[in-house]
Amino acid sequence: MTGEFAFRGVVRTAAAVLVVAALLALGSLLPASNPLSVSPFVVTLAGKYLAYAMLALAVDLVWGFVGILTLGHAAFFALGGYAMGMYLVREIGARGVYGNPDLPDFMVFLSWKSLPWYWWGSDHVLVAAVLVLAVPGALAALFGWLAFRSRVGGVYLSIITQALTYALMLAFFQNGLGFGGNNGLTDFKDVLGFDLHQPGTRAGLLIISALVLAGAMLATRALVGGRFGRLLIAVRDAQSRTRFLGYRPDQVKLLVWVASALIAAVGGALYVLQVGIINPGEFAPANSIESVIWVAVGGRGTLSGAVIGAVLVNLGKTLFTAWLPELWLYGLGALFIATTLFLPQGLVGLGRHINRRRDEVTPEVTRPAGDAA
């Protein structure tokens, strides 16, 4: 049956994520003398990868299963990040450089007198949590509703998603907007009273990220695994046919689109918690494109592939920017070219190719017609 193998893969990958995360987290709590100890640097790094994996998962959900090539998903990621960032900034309170209990530093030194209204409540963790989901969700819903209702598809959709994130980037670059302009939000102190710089907190955040990611993977698996998943494939490959069967593909797409945006948003929130800075750069179209590439490298339409791709590509980036600062871009570029040329189905596809069984099919086997339009 469709993607059965892939879905066994999902469980396995989720488990692997949990185990590795747990090991790293524990290792980071050991004294440095201990041979098994893990540098806190590695922990934050791992946390960052998992956050990216959430983004990749979100992209795979819409691209791999509904055939929407999104070039703007980082927008939802970043919005979730900003929502979390606002909360963390408020947490700093009077400990900022200017000791101003009400205003974040960047507002003080650009002589803001009071908080803009949209910052209201950002100091309550619950409000923040709601914002993390609500803002990107609402944007996705609005955008998706407009786009799918008027049947915007193919590259047109891709390009306007890109335009969307590009517009958001320009907007957030403006200092007038009240989100710290180019500098963004940073210099966070603690979350819920836990000092963000404590190894304990970091380990905890890593575990949480792993749990959330694993949860998201299983949730998406349930989403695409069941009867709804069949419909998704149907919509992806022969949209108009589903209409004549009485389905409304635009509703289906919208549902998945919003769900995907929410996953990305949560990823963004986790990202900010662990990386400690969010700024308009996160909206850069390049980031969205890269997230698509993670999925492609891992294997489109397999969920597990998205996670694997995200982790591996970013790991590679970390290593190469350190090993070969002058040359790493060649490596990265070559990687993308090679994957598309020689691994059309990504690493997971490769793995599957190696131990392929008869009549075992994956969504990727036939080219989605949806792509070409």
Added chain:
Amino acid sequence: MTDPTMRFTRRDFARFSLAASAAMLGGSRTLRAAPPSGEPIRIGVLHSLSGTMAISETTLKDVILMLVELQNRKGGVLGRPLEAVVVDPASNWPLFAEKARQLLAVDKVSAAFGCWTSVSRKAVLPVFEELDGILFYPVQYEGQECSRNVFYMGAAPNQQAIPAVDYLLSEDGGGAKRFALVGTDYVYPRTTNQILQSYLKQKGIGDADVMVNYTPFGQSDWQTIVSQIKAFGSAGRKTAVVSTINGDANVPFYKELAAQGISATDIPVMAFSVGEEELAGMDTKPLVGQLAAWNYFESIDTPANQAFIREWHGFTKNPKRTTNDPMEAHYIGFNLWVQAVTKAGTTDHDKVIETMVGLKQPNLTGGVAEVLPNHHITKPVYIGEIQEDGQFNVVWQTPREIPGQAWSPFVPETRNLIGDWRAPIRCGNYDTVKKACLGTRHV
């Protein structure tokens, strides 16, 4: 799974930088003092080698590599060789934070030299404070910051912007009565312009005579804005432009100025981010007479500067390669650090930080840079006019070095703030009125 790879990295850094320095030393293997020995002292180089900022930052990476090579030729530091650990944050701010963490936590560097944009500095600041590292920041910036773990080798606003405006107000500078403050929309221009506006008010320039305009990064179409400036200049009083436009957008800006026939004698443009390096990428003929304010110019004729330029050309094997202000800042910073380590007899971060304040290092223009208690330094200010050959002709300079102010007296919120990292204050943002250290960052 990441841990072992990290160890790889560490070993690999060693391999990389050995290879690198070997390559660099190249011919120079012949001349050497007492060869340094023992475990090398690592210093980090945190400059973007790719992405948008590579334009400016790659050079600074090379400068540090050169200084390291020179120092090793002189016998290293504390008899141990120096080793530069180069990473590429790729003009990506979160990556800056990650790389900073790597340099401190994994490579255990004794000091890091890096960052260009304010946002990159802001991104790494928490990391350096958390892991108690040392960062030497080589670029002029907006001020309003004073961290224990950062040494600000570039100009604070009072060491660049204010004197520059004073020149424009002076008769020699054209006695400007109207000012167009044009900048890219990010923190440095915003803050600088805010400071300049209140300064101009003090000088009796009304709001009506000040025009402020912000453009996005990489703005490439300046037609409208330049024509606005032109119109602004037609009010019958001498007009000048103060440009805080970010490096990349300058070329199209100046091209448009030239195209619309605005010459330096009509409306001079005073730039804070245009140096020799940027000019090297421009057709300078139409720019002659346009102004820039820096603490260093390649054209300043002192023995120290001559020697430095000679080294640089030798090191880059390119007799045309220019030098600029941030490079001098690195030169000063690096030597100050060497002094501090030598004086403290250790690379221990706390000891080095303690030792830094009060150290003096001759700069390349015949003056002396002294490390102030607020971790800024004293700098002379020069105003240069662009010449056909892409160099600056110094037309004005401050009578003596100006001490850097971390907090601007022209911003109401920071009027009473000072930074002083010596006992007993030990605070980067000390309120001289409340007699208290604001915030809790540095406790």
Added chain:
Amino acid sequence: MSDRRRRIALLALLGVALAGAPAPSRAQTVDAAPPVAAAADPYAGLTSPHFEAIAAAVGRLGTEGAPQAQAVLRALSAHHLFVAEDGGLYVREGESWTDARTGAPVTSAPAGVRAVRENNRVRGALAQAMAGQALLAGDAAARRDAAARLADHPDPAMLPVVDRALATPHEAGLEAPLRRARAAMLLSPGAPATGEQAQSAAVRVLRDAGGLDARAVLARFAADETAPAEARQAAQSAIVTIDRRIRLWSLAQQVFYGLSLGSVLLLAAMGLAITFGVMGIINMAHGELVMLGAYTTYLTQKTLMAVAPGLAAFSLPLAVPAAFLVCGAAGMLIERGLIRFLYGRPLETLLATWGLSLVLQQAVRSLFGPTNVAVATPGWLAGSFQLGGLTVTLDRFAIMLFAGAVMGAVFLVLRRTALGLQMRAVTQNRRMAALMGIRTARVDALTFGLGSGVAGLAGVAVSQIDNVSPNLGQGYIIDSFLVVVFGGVGNLWGTLAAAMTLGVGGKALEPLVGAVSGKILLLVLVILFIQRHPRGMFPLRGRGVES
């Protein structure tokens, strides 16, 4: 302690203030009795280390003249004027020295010479003085330029010169600028008292002349309390008149800006309209091809400078074919080496070409260094000309024409040539075309080559107005895609319309909401538009489109 530092800072600022202490402006020095020393020797000022004195001396040479004045001024403007320790002034021609004061050649090189100091102030005075000289002695063209210069930079000290020029017989073309110059001078500070009539007359002259510079003079005059009230009134109303005129023209100006921005977008997008629009290849390396074009221009210019400096002015015309060929070849290479394996998989193409763009950027970075390279603007493209109240900048204007030409050429290729026919055949029905014996592979390569070549042409244009750096491409890729999609994929007219709409729209919004918000607004509008019209402004019709 900190207070001590504060005090130092204040001292420093004080020093700064002193350094720039107010000194009498040149106009005044001219009218006031000249400094004692200068009276004897008009050149004395030049030897001073102070810009003020130098400028004053230059001014006086321009107005009062002196035996060697012209030669000295020329030497100064060419940086050939030197001061010796003994205060002697010398002109250096190559290796030979002459005494500036007498013009007599000196045998031995003078000791301890330094160039006479220059800055904007001196250069300004110099330009004035030279203008004065030219007005009396230059040829027709020089005289007209000089008159215009004096009109735009009125300086009462020059009044006698202008009067002399007016008195001597001169061609008709010179009358107007001279009158304008004279009027402007009469209204400028330090002008001889001429009475209210003369001033009002001058005001009228300037009002009819119009333009920003005239406006500046009038504004200054109107603000001057010492001037007679009626004349100031007249000046005020004149300003209003001029402003109205300027506002009218500014509309046209905005349109011009919009169109010129539009043509840049058009050039950048046209290549994409072929590769993406016609072939359906999402080429993320398109921007990098534009960059290659720009670097080709740079290389062409550099080689010309090296081998035939005389031809340097023609570097651009030569760069056009060069860039087209280089990028076209690069394009075919990409198509053969990469894209042909990915037909029917547009998204993989996107990813692969994205990777490629990274590689290309880094390659250029390694080859040419990360910093900008300087591409000079040839003289014939520098500056601008006035069209009524419209300032037309030459480089922008040229780019408009260029864009039009390229557009036309592309149309010809697509509509009138066998290749174009085959291209359309292949893109519409590959199998059928193949069956009809069209070598589709070859056509693909050529089509992509054409698109890439056009991208290269865009690079040539962009090199004239923008950075030439490894990041150049990044700045154009998004806009290009937006233009093509907005216009309707596969429709060149659409691309044209979209580019111009975005250009003019952007420029119309910029003065209203600012550059940033303008761009954002435009993006949002485009998004909404595409959601109303999912296939852009000019959608392709017919059965084929659906699938």
Added chain:
Amino acid sequence: MSGEALLELRGVSVTFDGFRAINDLSLSLRQGEMRAIVGPNGAGKTTMMDIITGKTRPDTGVVRFAGHDLTKRDEAAIARLGIGRKFQKPTVFEALSVRDNLLLSLKGLRSPFALLLARETAEEAGRIDALLGITRLAPHARVQAGGLSHGQKQWLEIGMLLGQEPQLLLVDEPVAGMTDAETMATADLLRDINRTRSVVVVEHDMEFVRALGVGVTVLHEGSVLAEGALEAVSADPRVIDVYLGR
């Protein structure tokens, strides 16, 4: 003729930039009737289908189905009213197994939210097996539809149509590219279906139409040229004219 019209088109016209694809077309179909639509290429057969199924909106005219105005509804709504359509080129979900194709077609759940939680019931399984039987695809139930032969795909699509349990089936050239045997079998199948449902068949193949033995409507240039029994129609000189271009 007895029985009120199930499907009725009255004075329907539609133009695609200038070209009149359907020109004042009127046609009505009784409950339980099977009708064959014939006509040369470009006669507007497919466009007519598009109008009925809501893919194309008519410029003028009335389209009613069992009392509902179809011109106001979109594809999905019309399909839910009970009109099933089979395309000329068989369109099935190639990445899904035959069984999943049928499962998706089954009448019932259509809202995405409902589907999220839905599991396959025994009753549904039964219906699927039945359809597999009818379409002779039982052996291939788990095969990916993309792997089926052309004829099998045609049948699968018909099976999906039945799964919708529509009152009216629109079948566009069902036997294009079929072997004679398959063609005849298809004819039987359609007659079968017609026992319970109304059917409109668009077909070139006169043999097939004859085999169906039903009333024929001849379309020409977007409007009805002739209507009636095959013999009568094929005797009609205008029809011969159109077909043989005499």
